[in-house]
Amino acid sequence: MAVTAVPEAPAERRTRRADRPPKGSRQGRNQLWVWLFLTPTVVLYGVYTVYPIIASYWYSFVEWNGFDADKTWVGLANYKAVLADPLFWNSFKITVLFMVAVVPLKVLLTLLLALVLNSPKLPLRTLFRTAFFLPVVTTTAIVGVVMQFVFDPASGPVNVVLRELGLVADGINFLGDPKTALWTVVGVYIWKWFGVTLIYWLAALQTVPDEVYEAAAIDGAGPWKLLHHITLPLLKPFAVIITLLTLESTLKVFDLMLTMTNGGPFYATEVVEIYIYRWAFAATVPQLGFASAAAVVFGLFVGLVGLLQLAGIRAVRKTRSDR
């Protein structure tokens, strides 16, 4: 049996190793550094994320208006009141409706545009990508306020154009009519956050190897066949993740909805976040316990969506490892 001799380390290296402190002590010091660098994150995350979550659970079991010094323990009474409130379920329904309306539209439209913007033949494609991403970096509250002017039924540009074209005689009250208010916000939300989903798709499209397209093209595949048999199947795992990310992001619409409609007219656009805010801060006598109970119930719903996301990610990993 052949024995391979292990070459001896050069003399210099041997000396350095001998100078190092024992392994246990080195690991201890490394651990110390790790924790030292983690400390700011742990502290800030604890103070601004973990503590408010725990506190909201505690508040949900007390009755407190935020003005009194004392809080009264009421057990599950706040939860019972929240679940019995038709306006909570109304806001829940609107939240889900908003999600169901936004997700398919946004995911499909951004995919279509990403396919166009991914084409190397398209001139100025970087400019277009930037243009579509621009609303993402604009402050949402400002977008909301500006959109109030844009959709103003008296002098807003949208209504001016509609009137000039002879499509309507009087201005449409986009944000003041319960039949149009939610859909107007849906449209603005999709426009505002279009760029994020677009970037996801563009990133996903970069993962499709050029050789596969080249091979298919040599075999005579046209653009439609390339899309149908190569691009779309390879994007499937990404579609799951992108859909779930979009789905989760639609649950965070508070700032846009508050500035555009304030939840009105008459609760027609009141999503759960505004419902919680209304009871916690905008009520004549705030009910922080009640609002916290609504927040916990909503949080559990968001948690469910998160679980769905987790399952989606696992499914994607499995698909990739099977390939």
Added chain:
Amino acid sequence: MISRRGFLGASAGAALGALTASACSTAPSGGQAAGAKTLRCWDHFQPRADLHKKLFADFQKSSGVAVEYTVYNPNQQGQALQLAFGSKQLPDVFTTAGVQLPHARLRKEGWLAPIEIEKEALSAMPADVFLNGFTHFEDKLYSLPLVNFRQYSTLTWYNVELATKAGLDPERDLATWDGFRQAARKIEAAGGDGISGWIAPLQFAPRLGEHVTELSMAAGGVGAVDPRTGEYGHARDPFVHAIEFLVSLKKDGLLFPASTSLDARTSRARWSTGVAGLFFDGPWNIGVVNDQFKSFLDKVGVAPIPTSEAGREAILYASPKAGDYCVAATSQHQDQAAELVKLFTSEEVMLAETEQMDGMPVNLDLVDKAKVHPTYKTAAGIFRRQVRLRPAAEVRNPGASDVVAEMKQIEPNLGGIVQGVLSGQLKDVRKALKEYDAKLTAERDRAVKAVAAKGVEVTADDWAFANWTPGQDYGRDKYKTS
């Protein structure tokens, strides 16, 4: 030479140190501003802000105490105070705009300190603005009133230019609901494209509720609670008719289309651009126009709230008012804070305040002496003639304050119901108001029980005043025989 590890470690340590130091230095203790020579003051009197800044600058010169002054939008001040109280950062002096809890409750919960001002200093103020249960508790002053109870927020403000163009005689044509509707129609016709008859803050539900309550009293109603029985009366004819009046304005296409997205401030701003002829608002409207839309000042006219029918003199009942400026119980400089509040008790300052044309001054006679826009003087005359003081359960029995504080908000409230009816989502207004009354009654009964269980003697009968006479002020002497 410093190693990479050493550098990173030092940086992390410095960052942590800075973080800790900044966390320590930004946390005021016990409602204190930076430095003992500074008082913090929050109020919501936008039209008076410049005057207050000048008064506070003079105060600093004479006392050496600086005042950090913040003027809030009333909608946001309640939230700011709520957070300030929770984090023990209440300002030394503040108004309680946006906080709907009675002062009695705030005092109990440790918000308010007695304001130590000698009685002589208060002699320039009318005695009837001070009332135990509102400005005073146990005969100690807890809040200094700056604004009179004798005012309302549904004066009819009109654009003189548009009214003239439409050939209106405002005194005659804006006196009744029918007249108001006709006038709005004529303004639209004469004004041409883009001009509406009426503009309203439909997004601001509490103000809508005030408008409807006041219009209901201009239709012979007695307000949300009938003082004779203590029962809620939103479902009675005057309220229903008042809402129907507003709906008719919308149905006739007289409402400025963007009103659904406007609150009080934005609708006032739009009205002052000349897009609508008529606008309901309080006396402060002219002060804000003077402050922010000066070019519109000469086009402003005012008339009383319209009544449901010709020949009816509107009588509106206003509750006693708690004072405006309070001193925080957590303030470490309550003496100096009281000195600051005392500034507002002199006739000279009250006159200067009146000239800012905000809410009506506690002494209405000052309006005659003050250099103010003619509409402000007209408004003062209207209020003298039309507004009466209504009885308050809190004066008769301080325990009623606990009940008010215990009561939870009912949703949709009156303003919300009006929004729902105007947007067409609520079809049966009387049914909605009946449900609202039933929920309010049940909630008050629950609150009475909850408060009584804590040993406070209070019943729903405390809201009933058998000796109340419609059309008359319910003065302090009346409580003795109630």
